[in-house]
Amino acid sequence: MLSCPNCNSKDIGKIGINQYYCWNCYIELSVSHGMINTHQVEEDGSLSSLDDLFDEDERRYIL
Numbered sequence: 001m002l003s004c005p006n007c008n009s010k011d012i013g014k015i016g017i018n019q020y021y022c023w024n025c026y027i028e029l030s031v032s033h034g035m036i037n038t039h040q041v042e043e044d045g046s047l048s049s050l051d052d053l054f055d056e057d058e059r060r061y062i063l
């Protein structure tokens, strides 16, 4: 079960292939190579990475 690395919520919606959205803190998550990548959606619709905010251990996605 995927949980948000930012807020630990499990209230995650699937928005695409390997793409998820956290309804609790409103960030986008994508999973690739066993890691969760985190993105914030900016006002202009672009994505900025939040990965620098988390340790690799927090972003590791274990199936």
Ligand SMILES: [Zn+2]
Pocket: 004, 005, 006, 007, 008, 009, 022, 023, 024, 025, 026, 027
């Ligand atoms: Zn969250």
